[in-house]
Each structure stands twice: as C-alpha cells, then as structure tokens.
Amino acid sequence: MLEIADLEVAFETRMGHVKVVSDFSLSVARGECVGIVGESGAGKTQALLAVMGLLPRGARVSGSARLQGEELLGRGAGALDEFRGARIAMIFQDPLTALTPHMRVGDQIAEVLVRHRRLSWSAGRERALELLRAVHIADAERRLRQYPHELSGGMRQRVMIAMALACEPDVLIADEPTTALDVTVQAQILALLAELKRTRGMSLVLVTHDLGVIAGLADRVAVMYAGRLVEQGTARAVLKAPRHPYTRALLDSMPRLDVPSSEPLRAIRGQPPDPRALPAGCAFHPRCDLAADLCRSARPRLRPTGDGMVACHRPLGAAAGEEGPTS
Amino acid sequence: MFRYAVRRCVGMLPTLFVIVTLAFFVIRLAPGGPFDEEQTLPPEVKANLEAAYGLDRPLHEQYLRYVAGLLRGDFGPSFRMRDVGVSELIARGLPVSLTLGVSALLLALLVGIPLGVLAALRERSITDHGVTLLSSLAIALPAFVSGPLLALVFGLYLDVLPVAGWESGQPRYLVLPVVTLALPMIAYVARLTRGSLIEVMRASFVRTARAKGIPESQVIRRHALRPALLPVVSYLGPAAAFAVTGSLVVETVFGLPGTGRYLVQGAINRDYTLVMGMIVVYGSLTLLCNLLADLIYGWLDPRVRYE
Numbered sequence: 144m145l146e147i148a149d150l151e152v153a154f155e156t157r158m159g160h161v162k163v164v165s166d167f168s169l170s171v172a173r174g175e176c177v178g179i180v181g182e183s184g185a186g187k188t189q190a191l192l193a194v195m196g197l198l199p200r201g202a203r204v205s206g207s208a209r210l211q212g213e214e215l216l217g218r219g220a221g222a223l224d225e226f227r228g229a230r231i232a233m234i235f236q237d238p239l240t241a242l243t244p245h246m247r248v249g250d251q252i253a254e255v256l257v258r259h260r261r262l263s264w265s266a267g268r269e270r271a272l273e274l275l276r277a278v279h280i281a282d283a284e285r286r287l288r289q290y291p292h293e294l295s296g297g298m299r300q301r302v303m304i305a306m307a308l309a310c311e312p313d314v315l316i317a318d319e320p321t322t323a324l325d326v327t328v329q330a331q332i333l334a335l336l337a338e339l340k341r342t343r344g345m346s347l348v349l350v351t352h353d354l355g356v357i358a359g360l361a362d363r364v365a366v367m368y369a370g371r372l373v374e375q376g377t378a379r380a381v382l383k384a385p386r387h388p389y390t391r392a393l394l395d396s397m398p399r400l401d402v403p404s405s406e407p408l409r410a411i412r413g414q415p416p417d418p419r420a421l422p423a424g425c426a427f428h429p430r431c432d433l434a435a436d437l438c439r440s441a442r443p444r445l446r447p448t449g450d451g452m453v454a455c456h457r458p459l460g461a462a463a464g465e466e467g468p469t470s
Numbered sequence: 471m472f473r474y475a476v477r478r479c480v481g482m483l484p485t486l487f488v489i490v491t492l493a494f495f496v497i498r499l500a501p502g503g504p505f506d507e508e509q510t511l512p513p514e515v516k517a518n519l520e521a522a523y524g525l526d527r528p529l530h531e532q533y534l535r536y537v538a539g540l541l542r543g544d545f546g547p548s549f550r551m552r553d554v555g556v557s558e559l560i561a562r563g564l565p566v567s568l569t570l571g572v573s574a575l576l577l578a579l580l581v582g583i584p585l586g587v588l589a590a591l592r593e594r595s596i597t598d599h600g601v602t603l604l605s606s607l608a609i610a611l612p613a614f615v616s617g618p619l620l621a622l623v624f625g626l627y628l629d630v631l632p633v634a635g636w637e638s639g640q641p642r643y644l645v646l647p648v649v650t651l652a653l654p655m656i657a658y659v660a661r662l663t664r665g666s667l668i669e670v671m672r673a674s675f676v677r678t679a680r681a682k683g684i685p686e687s688q689v690i691r692r693h694a695l696r697p698a699l700l701p702v703v704s705y706l707g708p709a710a711a712f713a714v715t716g717s718l719v720v721e722t723v724f725g726l727p728g729t730g731r732y733l734v735q736g737a738i739n740r741d742y743t744l745v746m747g748m749i750v751v752y753g754s755l756t757l758l759c760n761l762l763a764d765l766i767y768g769w770l771d772p773r774v775r776y777e
C-alpha cells in the first residue's frame with residue numbers, strides 16, 4: 144500500500160546542512176497498522192511530513208514514497224493535492240492549533256469533500272454530519288456549526304479524524320494523535336482508531352510515545368533513533384523480546400498499561416543526540432551499556448533478524464549464528 | 471453585537487469627558503490669550519471683549535459653562551472668527567476632512583493588504599525586498615516632503631493632476647492629497663500584512679489544510695488570510711489617529727478647506743473654543759475608529775466574545 148524507501152530529510156540551516164532522517168525505509172500493507180516509536184527529536188514527524196509533502200521550504204527530501212505504486216515525493220504541491228486528503232490523510236498531535244480557528248468544524252470537514260468528491264457545500268455538510276456521527280461525537284448537529292475553540296480536546300481530535308476519513312483514504316497517518324489529550328479521552332480516541340482500521344480496512348501509520356498503544360493497536364513496530372530506523376518487527380516480537388538495546392531501554396523507561404509493572408521505571412541515561420553532531424559509529428553508543436570499540440567506529444546496518452530487522456553490532460538475545468561481528 | 475456596540479458608544483462618553491476636561495485646562499496653561507497679540511487693542515476694548523466671551527469669569531465657571539454648552543451640542547462661538555460659531559466651522563470643514571481621511575484609510579487597505587500578501591508569498595524575492603524598501607521610504611518621508619514632491623511630479627512636471635484646491639470634492643482634486651496621506655499607512659498595512667501572513671502560513675492549521683489537499687490559493691484565501699488580517703484591524707485605531715494628524719499637514723500643503731487649518735489657526739490665535747471643538751471632534755472620531763476596529767476584529771475571529 145505505502146512503500147517508503149531510502150527516505151532522507153535534511154534542513155538547510157544557518158549552521159549548515161542538517162540531516163534529520165536518513166535511510167528510512169518502511170512498508171505498510173493494506174489494513175495494517177505500523178507503529179513508529181522513538182524519543183523526541185528522533186525524526187518521526189519529519190519523516191511522515193516528508194511523505195505528505197508538508198515540510199517547510201528549507202527542507203531537502205530524497206528517496207521514494209509510493210502509494211499503490213505511485214510516487215509521492217518530488218511532485219509539485221498541485222499534483223500532490225490530488226492524493227492528500229483523498230488517498231492519504233494525516234492527523235496531528237494538537238487538535239486545537241491544527242483546526243482553522245475561524246471556520247465552523249462542519250465546513251472544515253465538508254471542505255475535503257467539496258475538494259475531492261466535487262460535492263456542493265450543502266451536500267458536503269450533510270456528509271460531514273454523518274462523519275461526525277461515525278466518530279461518535281454526541282450532539283453532532285450542533286457541533287457541526289461550532290468553532291474549534293468551542294469543542295473539547297477529544298472532540299477536536301474526533302473532528303480531525305472525521306476530516307481525515309471523509310474521502311476514505313487508503314492510508315491514515317496519525318502523529319501522536321492522543322498526546323495532547325487526557326488519559327480517558329486518549330483511550331477513547333485509540334479505540335476509535337482501532338474500530339476504523341478494522342471496519343474500513345484502512346492502513347494506519349501511528350506515531351506514539353506509548354508502547355502500550357503499540358501493543359494494543361499495531362501489527363508491526365518501527366523504532367527510530369537519531370533519524371534512523373534501528374529496529375523493526377512485529378509488535379508482539381519487538382515488545383516481548385527487543386533486539387536493539389535502545390528498544391530495550393525505551394521499554395524499560397515507559398509506563399505500560401498492558402502489563403503490570405513490577406520494576407520501577409528507568410529513564411534512558413544521557414540525552415538524545417543533536418542531529419547536527421551525531422556520534423560516530425552507532426549513534427546510540429554514548430548511551431549504550433553494551434557499546435564496544437566497533438560501535439564507536441562503524442555504523443551498524445539494518446540487517447534481518449528472525450522476522451524483523453535490527454541495526455546493532457551486538458543485538459540482544461542473539462543466537463550464536465546471528466551475533467554481531469564483535470563477539 | 472449591536473448591544474455591545476451601543477454599550478461601547480456609551481462607554482466612550484466618560485473618555486470624551488476626560489479628554490475635554492484635560493484639554494480645557496491644558497490650553498489655558500499656555501501663555502497668552504485670544505485678544506493679546508493685537509497691540510492696537512486698547513485695554514478697555516480688550517476687557518470688553520473678554521467680558522463678552524466670559525473670559526473674565528473664574529476658570530471653573532468658564533469650564534462649567536463650556537461643558538453645559540457641549541451637552542446641548544453647542545461648541546460655543548469662535549473667539550477670533552467673528553460672528554461664526556465653532557459648530558458652523560466644523561460643519562463646513564468636516565466633510566472635507568472626513569472625505570480625505572476615509573479615502574486615505576480605504577486606499578491604505580486596498581493597496582497595502584495586496585502588497586503585503588504578495589511580499590509574504592514571495593518571501594525574500596525581489597518583490598518582497600522591493601515592497602520592504604518602498605515601505606521604509608514611505609514611512610520615513612513626512613507628508614510635508616512627500617506632498618510637495620508628488621505635487622511637483624504629477625502636477626507641474628507631468629501636469630496630469632491639480633496641485634491644490636478642493637472644487638467641492640471633485641475626484642481629480644482628491645488624488646494627490648489622499649495619496650500623500652495614505653502613503654505611510656499603505657506602508658504600515660503592507661508590513662503588518664506581510665509579517666502576519668508569513669507567520670500564519672507556518673501555523674499548524676495551514677498545514678492541516680494542505681494535508682487535506684486544498685489548493686494553495688484556497689489555503690491562503692480561506693484559511694490564512696483572515697487570521698493574518700487581525701493585526702491590520704488592530705492598526706485601524708492608530709491609523710485613524712494618524713489620518714487625523716496627517717490631515718493637518720496634508721490640508722495645509724494642498725490648500726484644502728478642511729478642519730485641519732482650524733486647529734492650527736486656533737492654536738496660534740489662542741482661539742480656545744475652536745481648538746476645543748476640534749479636539750472633541752477628533753477625539754470622538756478616533757474613539758469611533760477604535761470601536762469599529764474592535765467590531766471588525768470580532769467578526770474576523772469568532773473566539774472574541776462580546777460581553
């Protein structure tokens with residue numbers, strides 16, 4: 144469905160060329176949910192914005208992102224507009240700032256349909272009402288005529304989802320859709336996403352900080368560190384037996400709703416690296432307990448392990464055959 | 471909204487009252503009086519004149535009389551222009567000044583906003599730099615320089631427009647004064663629009679609109695422009711004040727029979743009532759413009775609540 148290959152994102156800044164995403168490859172099958180995790184600044188958002196063609200002007204993008212075989216990267220905004228909102232949609236972290244403050248939410252939803260389905264505005268609004276009901280907004284008729292600031296955070300995110308679903312896209316990208324919401328609302332929104340994925344067979348790319356969310360929703364998971372994928376595999380396998388020390392550390396540092404915590408949480412020591420000055424070799428080595436000499440000089444490449452991929456010289460739980468070259 | 475407007479209008483009265491009171495006493499602080507400079511005036515004539523206009527009374531009594539007159543809508547007699555009331559002078563000059571000021575404001579919006587949008591969308595292009603440069607120039611040039619300059623070029627050199635006069639407001643006579651008055655305002659409006667549109671174009675909701683596949687021209691018109699215009703609307707109040715002070719100069723430069731010269735002459739002659747009348751008129755106009763700006767602001771931004 145969606146095939147991202149060798150994606151690279153760099154910014155031209157006053158301090159020079161800064162790569163924030165490198166060698167990013169990911170494929171998402173029809174109806175599949177792929178979770179992307181990683182610390183703040185890992186490049187998750189920039190990678191996905193690049194796919195949507197939504198990066199600010201100074202950004203340089205290379206690589207490829209194909210939606211059902213059709214290349215998205217390198218198209219002018221005009222040609223991309225045929226895809227955006229119709230076949231691939233994105234929802235964002237903060238649903239207050241992501242909605243236009245002076246437009247009624249019904250109109251904002253209708254706008255997508257007017258654009259892509261050539262509906263009239265009144266037909267678009269009628270359809271918007273159905274969509275609001277589909278995302279379980281109570282009192283939908285009244286909400287339709289309200290402005291974003293008159294809705295709660297949870298409702299705003301439902302509006303965003305309704306807007307994204309309006310044209311029944313093949314792929315929905317959700318960038319931390321629940322981070323700005325309180326816990327009970329988070330659970331409701333996630334349940335809604337799970338329901339929509341199930342009932343509509345939509346592919347879902349879900350960025351989250353919450354591994355519990357991954358466990359509940361994702362079929363596969365991709366772990367990013369310093370702009371690169373460091374591990375990838377089925378959600379079950381990665382959560383149960385992570386191969387990359389960073390994934391392990393992430394798991395240990397995050398509260399999880401799905402498993403009772405026996406041990407206290409351990410923060411990952413050190414800071415995520417500055418993309419302007421990445422450590423040589425494995426970018427994680429300054430924070431890694433297993434770091435060896437090789438880790439400081441050679442960057443580990445993403446290699447298949449079991450049913451997934453890992454980029455580490457000394458992957459955890461490695462059987463003798465697939466151990467890294469250092470041991 | 472209507473009730474809010476009415477309430478705001480009523481709320482303007484205390485402000486006006488303070489303006490009147492302050493102005494009344496501050497003017498009296500200035501040395502000299504309306505009948506001082508004419509040395510030919512024998513002292514007893516001067517005393518008679520002062521008595522006739524009530525200037526021999528204690529100051530607080532004069533003040534009370536003036537305010538009482540205002541409440542009846544009477545601005546009092548002019549001290550220097552014999553036989554004309556200030557109300558009459560205002561009625562004569564105000565249409566001219568209002569035409570000038572309102573036209574200049576409209577021109578500033580009609581030209582300044584598109585210029586600002588153009589510069590913002592072509593950020594750091596030649597167009598953008600050109601707009602920035604010209605606007606700096608327009609802001610730096612005072613009307614008593616730009617006015618004669620325009621008159622020289624278009625009136626004398628190219629000989630396409632009249633350089634002075636009013637001729638009951640014929641458009642041809644309006645062009646140069648309106649443009650002179652509007653130039654700095656065009657520049658401000660263009661700058662404000664440019665800056666805020668650049669900022670709004672980076673906003674999250676603009677990204678959402680693009681993610682929906684909305685073509686860029688509609689993203690700008692439907693999503694970005696309204697919030698981008700909010701700072702321009704906030705500028706309307708100060709712009710009105712600018713138009714008022716600017717019109718004093720422009721009316722003088724182009725010999726227009728507006729109210730501006732009354733204020734100038736009135737101040738020079740210590741024509742107390744005339745100056746006071748002008749202050750009341752200009753003060754009310756400025757307050758009204760601020761109210762108008764607030765109402766437009768609320769119309770553009772539904773988050774503003776009138777209470």
Ligand SMILES: Nc1ncnc2c1ncn2[C@@H]1O[C@H](COP(=O)(O)OP(=O)(O)OP(=O)(O)O)[C@@H](O)[C@H]1O
Binds near residue numbers: 161185
């Ligand atoms: N316009 C820009 N110019 C230069 N660097 C940028 C720009 N935008 C983002 N970056 C950098 O790109 C890196 C990746 O940012 P990104 O937003 O993708 O992180 P993220 O993984 O989404 O983090 P979070 O979990 O906080 O959302 C960060 O180090 C950030 O500083």
Ligand code: SF4
Binds near residue numbers: 387388454455
């Ligand atoms: S490559 Fe070395 S430093 Fe990097 S994660 Fe693996 S063991 Fe740690």
Ligand SMILES: [Mg+2]
Binds near residue numbers: 189
């Ligand atoms: Mg992010």
